[in-house]
Amino acid sequence: MYTLVLDxxxxxxxxxxxxxxxxxxxxxxxxxxxxxxxxxxxxxxxSVNLTPKNLDRIAVVIGPGSWTxxxxxxxxxxxxxxxxxxxxxxxxxxxxxxxxxxxxVWGLMSAGxxxxxxxxxxxxxxxxxxxDSIDLVIKQIETDSASVIEYGEVFREKFCQRGTYxxxxxxxxxxxxxxxxxxxxxxxxxxIKSLTPAYLQPSHVERDAPH
Numbered sequence: 175m176y177t178l179v180l181d182x183x184x185x186x187x188x189x190x191x192x193x194x195x196x197x198x199x200x201x202x203x204x205x206x207x208x209x210x211x212x213x214x215x216x217x218x219x220x221s222v223n224l225t226p227k228n229l230d231r232i233a234v235v236i237g238p239g240s241w242t243x244x245x246x247x248x249x250x251x252x253x254x255x256x257x258x259x260x261x262x263x264x265x266x267x268x269x270x271x272x273x274x275x276x277x278x279v280w281g282l283m284s285a286g287x288x289x290x291x292x293x294x295x296x297x298x299x300x301x302x303x304x305x306d307s308i309d310l311v312i313k314q315i316e317t318d319s320a321s322v323i324e325y326g327e328v329f330r331e332k333f334c335q336r337g338t339y340x341x342x343x344x345x346x347x348x349x350x351x352x353x354x355x356x357x358x359x360x361x362x363x364x365x366i367k368s369l370t371p372a373y374l375q376p377s378h379v380e381r382d383a384p385h
Contacts, residue, residue, distance in 0.1 A: 175230045178215065178254070179350050182207040182247030183239025183267050184325065186344040189214040191222055192351060198222045200347045207246045215250075226258055233263040233354050235270060235345065237372035238283060238291050244371035255366050262361045264369060265353045268293050268303055270345045271325050273352035278320035282311070284328040294320060308332065 179190035187207040191198045201218045234251035237244045255262040268281035278296045293301040321338035333339035
């Protein structure tokens with residue numbers, strides 16, 4: 175089974191091709207996805223001697239993240255899935271961020287205006303992503319021994335005294351592949367048309383359904 179994975183949620187544009195849960199190629203470029211995404215997809219396929227018709231499914235990070243980037247990535251994934259008649263797997267940014275991390279762990283990313291998206295992931299509990307001021311979120315984290323992973327470095331200084339804090343500037347291939355394997359949503363047929371990016375908004379967000 176060949177899977178094309180697209181991530182345009184942040185400053186890096188990532189294209190992965192996996193075969194039977196193993197990474198075949200990772201193509202990662204820093205820059206605007208509008209400039210590179212189509213070429214990255216074509217280059218990645220050619221490098222492993224595939225064409226779009228060889229793909230079995232497509233996965234895409236739907237957000238939260240960059241408004242423009244998410245729109246480009248989701249639109250590309252939807253178009254390919256519909257043209258090729260393939261199933262589409264939407265991936266949540268925070269789910270991917272912590273997917274290969276030891277639990278319990280907090281996943282964070284900036285929502286602007288001193289707010290952040292966050293979720294606490296444990297071994298047994300399926301979390302809901304929410305958004306709140308970073309100061310209120312830190313108060314929750316201060317009484318918790320769980321580690322923290324932030325997408326970006328917006329709040330690094332607020333965690334500088336915490337030994338279990340890690341920041342990343344992009345979703346790593348290993349994390350995307352782990353999220354792919356645990357994804358609980360599979361869109362087919364007309365349901366693909368209704369998929370839209372999960373943009374940053376200052377309200378509670380349900381993580382189990384695409385917006």
